[in-house]
Amino acid sequence: MTTYFPLLGRRAVGLVAGVLGFMVAPLACEQAARPPSASPVAGAQALAPTLTIVPARYADAVFPDDVLSASGDRSLFHVLLYNPSDKPLRLFEEWNSWGYFGLSFDLTYPDGRVVHSEKTSVGWDKNVPTFTVIAPKGYYVFEVSFDPSRWKNSVLLEKSGEHGRKCRLRAIYSIPSDPEAVKYGVWTGTIRSAERAYIVY
Numbered sequence: 001m002t003t004y005f006p007l008l009g010r011r012a013v014g015l016v017a018g019v020l021g022f023m024v025a026p027l028a029c030e031q032a033a034r035p036p037s038a039s040p041v042a043g044a045q046a047l048a049p050t051l052t053i054v055p056a057r058y059a060d061a062v063f064p065d066d067v068l069s070a071s072g073d074r075s076l077f078h079v080l081l082y083n084p085s086d087k088p089l090r091l092f093e094e095w096n097s098w099g100y101f102g103l104s105f106d107l108t109y110p111d112g113r114v115v116h117s118e119k120t121s122v123g124w125d126k127n128v129p130t131f132t133v134i135a136p137k138g139y140y141v142f143e144v145s146f147d148p149s150r151w152k153n154s155v156l157l158e159k160s161g162e163h164g165r166k167c168r169l170r171a172i173y174s175i176p177s178d179p180e181a182v183k184y185g186v187w188t189g190t191i192r193s194a195e196r197a198y199i200v201y
Helices: 004-033 040-045 179-184
Strands: 050-054 066-068 077-082 089-092 103-108 114-117 131-134 139-144 165-175 189-192 196-200
Touching: 050 165, 050 189, 077 165, 131 139
Parallel strands: 066 196
Antiparallel strands: 050 077, 077 139, 089 131, 103 114, 103 165, 165 189, 165 196
């Protein structure tokens, strides 16, 4: 008797542990498979990214407006997407159809015309929803040339005056939600930069 009950106790503990492990395993697998964006807690804590246009030259005594230089394929100004959150941020890469059309611009000309400029359509030999990860407090840099062959309603199609092409400009980054974004936990939504006056050369 003195040796039987301790042995039975060990067997009982082992049996209970095995049953609990069998019950908990599917739940652990489900949680591991859940994409980051599916967590309501993570979504509530994450701060929305911000968007900023970085001109080639800021306004000064000579140029009352910020200056954007754009010529052909040369990317002479940039748009920064900032991740203010303490969590990594996933963005679709620009080479695929999920991220290619993300960045666009609203332009307002001195005569009151308002136009929307976005990338022209292209074909993809390969198209996979790959993404890049922006670190907490990190940046993603968009290079912009406004090349008319790549941008609809490019400001470079406007006639340049003595002091370049004047306009007010706002950058927009918009990614719609779809199954791939949900599957990979990629950021979706729309953010806009502040609208500012620019001279474009």
